Amino acid sequence: AQSVTQLGSHVSVSEGALVLLRCNYSSSVPPYLFWYVQYPNQGLQLLLKYTTGATLVKGINGFEAEFKKSETSFHLTKPSAHMSDAAEYFCAVTRGTGGFKTIFGAGTRLFVKA
Amino acid sequence: DTAVSQTPKYLVTQMGNDKSIKCEQNLGHDTMYWYKQDSKKFLKIMFSYNNKELIINETVPNRFSPKSPDKAHLNLHINSLELGDSAVYFCASSQQHNEQFFGPGTRLTVL
Secondary structure, eight states, X not given: OOEEEEEOSEEEEETTSOEEEEEEEEOSSOEEEEEEEEXXXXXXXXXXXXXXXXXXXXXXXXXXXXXXXXXXXXXXXXXXXXXXGOEEEEEEEEEXXXXXXXXXXXXXXXXXXX | OOSEEEEOSEEEEOTTOOEEEEEEEOSOOSEEEEEEEOXXXXXXXXXXXXXXXXXXXXXXXXXXXXXXXXXXXXXXXXXXOXXXXXXXXXXXXXXXXXXXXXXXXXXXXXX
16 A cells, blocks of 8 residues: 655745755555645646656756655755745655556645745 | 636535536546545545546545546536535546646535
């Protein structure tokens, strides 16, 4: 069975500070991993994804994440937070081969202080 | 052009009523989903269709019935609405297990 744990339901950073949102997963097969962002009153949109290959993946809006198999982690980072980054962030995992069920984490709300 | 669209955006109704939410995607994807997002933002998969075939049917009351007339459409019908059904319902689509594209959501309020 697969699962996703996002550490911290709320994260607050100052504008210009490093953003670090944590995600740990469990999967018995090679996973596909995703980060999605949800702005208020909108649907989720993809930030970035890891399928195979390079473990450091870059996404939109300056975000990146690193797949660390040994730590079963896929943490999301951004060097310098902008006010516009304030949103809900979801980590998700799906099986790499076969299967269509994606498991989403509980979400982390990012607050950015001026 | 909207990739995944849902109608209506807002739905306010009385307990006991029956309502439907429609979803359409123009991305040519073969898989579509319905999710329920509660007030704490928790996202729960309800159903998934692949090429019009039901492949995921989570523990959802049988008052909820999905219908997929073709690959581009997945509708959700809810009978005998209850207060606990109030939530935001999202439709999404994907090409097999790749990233999902979400609709804007339907906010359902049951009074």
